[in-house]
Amino acid sequence: MNRLVLIGNGFDLSHKLKTSYNDFLFYYLKKILNDFFSNLSYEGKLIELHSKSSINGFPKMETLDDLINVLNILKHKRDSNLYIKYKSQFFQEIINSFQHNKWVDLENHYFSYLLKMSNASSNLVDDLSKLNQEFEHLKIELENYLREVVISDNPIQNPAKFDFLLEDIPDDQLIDSKPFYPTSIENIHVLNFNYTPTFNVYAQHLNTKKNTTINFIHGELNNPDNPIIFGFGDEHNDEYKKFENKKENQLFEHIKSFKYLRTSNYQDLIRFIDGNEFQVCIMGHSCGLSDRTMLKEIFEHKNCKSILIHYHKWGSDTHENDYVNKTYEISRHFTDKGMMRKKVVSFEKSKPL
Known part of the structure; x- marks a missing residue:
């Protein structure tokens, strides 16, 4: 089985970078x-x-x-x-x-x-x-x-900090799994929604132990071959569908789906999720509607067998974290809410970022 890691702005914020x-x-x-x-x-x-x-x-x-x-x-x-x-x-x-x-x-x-x-x-x-x-x-x-x-800031990084991404997936985190049989990870695909290279040092370290690729899906700073994508990506919005009937192309100028066609990043993602069953690990991504088109395609994919939330924790009490709010956001990307409840790993089996 593979592992798909979603890196969002919360990841940079956890490194004390002022990227909000x-x-x-x-x-x-x-x-x-x-x-x-x-x-x-x-x-x-x-x-x-x-x-x-x-x-x-x-x-x-x-x-x-x-x-x-x-x-x-x-x-x-x-x-x-x-x-x-x-x-x-x-x-x-x-x-x-x-x-x-x-x-x-x-x-x-x-x-x-x-x-x-x-x-x-x-x-x-x-x-x-x-x-x-x-x-x-x-x-x-x-x-x-x-x-x-x-990007001039250089947060102190321990390259082995995220070695848990190499660990086997317990059977109770997967749908359709056999009891007591953890599943090993073959490949890791890091889907980086940030423009910054913060995760690079971790990806390089992970790659020494397991095949790891990093995909700057929204573009990369200082890379003219992978320009920044900044806009909105919810083609499932009812109002968005009305745009197509207005026949005014300027309505789509900052819609992400059309920007993805400038590189092969989106196709690389599709090849990865089509290629084998996978677990999604969410690390600092809000899972908001601005990326709904892509997230819906990932979460509802037949090969997606698990969604593990690495939540943001700000206090010692059980409720002082964003796990529940994150599940609200994730649910908006599912048509079949029952399937959502099967795929999302419970709070007690999740860990903070």
Whole structure:
């Protein structure tokens, strides 16, 4: 049997890397405001700020809340010498979303905004073009942030830390297995949804003991042959299906399924799951709807015999972890909920990341 390992952003976060969308938004806004307070002017793709008079001192800008408070103060300040304008309603709604929820998911927010626009816009072609340019701008800024700030960090790594991925699968973690007969692992395929190379050192170590491949399914930093994929991937959404009837190709510009066709990564995944029975190990992936097309294909595959969650644990109490929430997310990728309950390994047999 094989093992398919899903690596998500939680894996990088567990290595103390600042790779969340909140981290990126903090970096992006702080760069804008530092530029403005230093030069009394900033004009970018998404926002514009100008001041005709000098500003005494920099305000407190230590958290994302601080930065957004500064923007709000500037926006509502009654000063004829001060000018601030959001050039992107999409970006302004991202800021508003963080204020209400204290977190933001750029990919999900893009798709929600796209749905709203497709149903309400009176000038769909131009509005789509503007939205897609703005989202592309954020993608480039995110890639620059990860390359310049995050990837320069080198977390201390023990190459043998994830050797448990080499271990046999107990019979009680598999459907249709014979009692008391653990199943050995033949091949490991690491499906890396991150752009960062954090797992590389572990994959190289695992490969010395068992055939291990790593698949940067969403692209890889500093690799022009495997460009970054940033967008949404839920073709099963009822609203998404309406896109095809609108006959406007710009609706699909940042839909992941079409980006996968640029490389052979998706085909490599399909060959792996078609080739033999496998267990899925989830390590730091949210299993959210932005990857639903791919996850549904994996989880519902006839060769998928087990889904093992390596959950995030933040306290000593039994409930202080995200195991249950992760099962909620996984269930959204199953049409047959009974099959989901058979495949997902119970909490008592799961382990924290």
